[in-house]
Amino acid sequence: MAANSGNKIRNAKLVLLGDVGAGKSSLVLRFVKGQFVEFQESTIGAAFFSQTLAVNDETVKFEIWDTAGQERYHSLAPMYYRGAAAAIVVYDISNQASFTRAKKWVQELQAQGNQNTVVALAGNKADLVETRQVQIEEAKTYAQENGLFFMETSAKTATNVNDIFYEIAKRLLQGQAAQNPQAGMILSQRPNERVVSASSCCS
């Protein structure tokens, strides 16, 4: 998954948004470290991770901002989603309120007006089928209407976790190629870096 090919590395800023306890940190930890903890410490402020992904013959390096979910921390969020190439809006399929909150995040991102931002909707905790409150169809329809791509994920069982990041990487590369075929792509304002290594922090 993490790749160290000789190709150019594209940096992409990605932000995770969603309700308290939807599983934002767990998704990132699964993706970056391949780990899962049942009781993940609450995120205070925000946490930063990075991970590289090879897509065909190109490499995308995600700079991931994992934000705190509580409404009170909302005032800090714009700093993290501003200039982001991609966003994953996470909700918990066993909690209807978290889906409502996810919709609010989507609205806020859309109001930002950056149409190039790839927005993914992740219905997390897909392993909790018995206590499901948000139906797949409902989320799918919502995602289609709003031009998001949607997946149900489970950080616990690792279902679709790498897939959702892979899909984002693919779309980023496609979008970039379509828009700006000749020039090198800039997915975030940060300059490309030489080092290719999976690193992470604040777990």
Add this chain to the structure above:
Amino acid sequence: MDKKKEVNDIEPGPDSSRSVDRFGFIKTEQSNSQEGVLKSRSTHERGREERRIRKWRKMIGAGGSDWKQYCRRNPHVVKRRIRKGIPDCLRGLVWQLISGSRDLLLMNPGVYETLVIYETSTSELEIIRDISRTFPSHVFFQQRHGPGQRSLYNVLKAYSVYDRDVGYVQGMGFIAGLLLLYMSEEDAFWLIVALLKGAVHAPMEGLYQPGLPLVQQYLFQFERLVREHMPKLGEHFIEEMINPSMYASQWFITVFSYSFPFPMTLRVWDVFLYEGIKVVFQVGLALLRFCHDDLVKLPFEELLHSLRNFPEDATDPDKLLPIAFSFKVLSHLEELEKEYRKRLEGPNASSSSKRLQPLKSKSMRRVGSQVLSNSNVGMATAFKAFVNSPVGPKTTHFWGPVANWGFVLAGLVDLNKPPEMISGNMTAAMCVYSGLFMRFAWMVQPRNYLLLACHASNETVQLYHLSRCAKAQGYLDKKVPEAQQ
């Protein structure tokens, strides 16, 4: 509502096969090295520790009875000893003494119980969701619905009822959890009240209020302090587009109780409770200073990583705290706070943001009184603030009083005219009129000093005229009627 919780109820619980460190945290492979530090400390210090405890017991007296007196007599000794670390067995008691929470507890018997048992909070669900995510690696808080989780819930709920504006905010849990390891629920609750409401030091509730105003202020102050004390690093942060909210917001929100080694957290809290928030700035600066030479070389990503994962050495309190105390920040912090306030007020005065209304009208009052006393309104910001103020020249509340000065001028011009020309009825009406307006100008929000001054002057002038009139008509002259007879 949260059915997931029930499913998860078959939680592992405290696993007796796993060993815990001396503070009750479950050991992981990664924390072996940290344990090494502790071991070397405990063997090295055991003998000294006992002597220290004896000294401390003497200083505190039975149940804290001698503490206040000792503090008054020997403040420097107390400060020095606290900086060396409070003995772990006395920590809970001393924390309550130095934070002022003891007094709050004694002044409010039964209040905590009422808050826990009889009140309901809108934050209850939010608190429940975070309970098992607060110090999940500590044995005390591991067991679902165990005593640790229950007391954590109670304290947080009680506070969310006690201060409904703040309610529950993520991050408070770590502070409450830390305190609960050293004291009872009720004691922990009052200590949080003492901190947030400001029993001894400046109140810190702004850390958790909507918009996190105090977090924003602290981050502003911290950024400036970094630039001041470590210009090279400050420059590097700017180049790499790192701002302190990316790494330091949790330092302030949880006062280093989140994601730092526990021995360091405790020592920071010892000093923080006694000396106040400046300690958090000092410790933050010390962390940066400790790693300064590495940090200035790192690019964005590695820099962020390092700012969240400090090396073991850096978080050893015996190495870190001396560096921290070498930074003198107190007076600079005050200046920066003033500067920050000014910045907030500047753009705010011209906007009609309702959120900061109280602050705004307060500044207006100050500006208004400056105009009255005709002193230097020269300051550009103050002048701008005045122009845009609710009693400024863009409003009728300014021009109304200005027009009213006409009464005063007319009255002054009439001073030399013969008293026979004065209409007693009209002048009396003017007196009542100005009296009423003086009351209005005083009561209205924001207080209109210009109007008040105008009508106070008019009242004076008209009363004088009234007295002239009365004199001329003979009302004041008692001897005249006698002479006529």
